[in-house]
Amino acid sequence: MADENIQGAAGADQQAQFAIQKIYVKDISFEAPGTPMVFNEQGNPDLNLNLNQKVGKLADDVYEVILGINLTCKLGEKTVYIVELEQAGIFGLNGFDERNLDFMLGTYCPNVLFPYARQMASELIQAGGFPPFYLQPINFEAIYAESLRRRAEQLKSVSAPAVGNA
Template sequence: MADETANGAAGAAPEAGNQPQFALQRIYIKDASFEAPNAPQVFQEQGQPELQLNLGQKVAGLGEGVFEVVLTVSLTCTLNGKNAYLAEVQQAGIFTIAGFDAQNTDALLGTYAPNTLFPYARQQIADMVQNGGFPPFLIQPINFDQIYAESLRRRQQGEGQTDTTPDAGHA
């Protein structure tokens, strides 16, 4: 037992400096817009609104182990073929990632970062829609793990087709 404790303690000290780190430095709105091009006439329209939600994500390196992740959420509402509103927000965050291999870094940027940013983007969209005079709209939770897994599968299929230049599809 004493040997296990000594080995565990001795092993913990050197690893402390090499522990993988994932930290959120800042969350901010990079861009936000709301348009109601057919107001005020659209408020008199009757019918079932059609909603279209689009998501996008960009990752940019800012320095050694520092990344900006921008989650773009766009919500378009049409009523009787006319645009009622368009709400879009680019919710961004700066993340520090150190001590992870490339695969885990990619996974963190593709899953954990957008999961962190999403509640802020969702709230901004909800506030803009309601402040624009429309009924409140709350975006349902998004499974970014599933989206990332699908993206990873597509990348792997693409790389399998272009064995000689794996980065050709990313240029």
């Protein structure tokens, strides 16, 4: 079990603590609908990657973070394979203010989970008889910043007064 002290993130008076309690696969699926004929196909595959993340509070200072990966490989109109994976972890986060807690759950936890998800996806694809595929690193900080920007825009549109002709 990893245990790290994050100093300064929650203020000078208290020490923030981060602990990985468990990492596990929550859901997994691999489909190769065109096999075995697809093994003889030639061409450049088109890969489509979708990421999603869910956070749930399990108890005081304990959270489940789920990193979802959906990877679809197509050759022309034919689907070569589909990988659907939910890599999850239970994390203890104590002493963080609300802003830093949100940041840790939105960036640090997915960064911890990603190498496990990448490895599992690669193993599934190879076990399906296809060449190795390695997901490139993901900048979760940039994704988090974009989600903050979208949240701010939604708040503006909700709180903006309606303009109408009277």
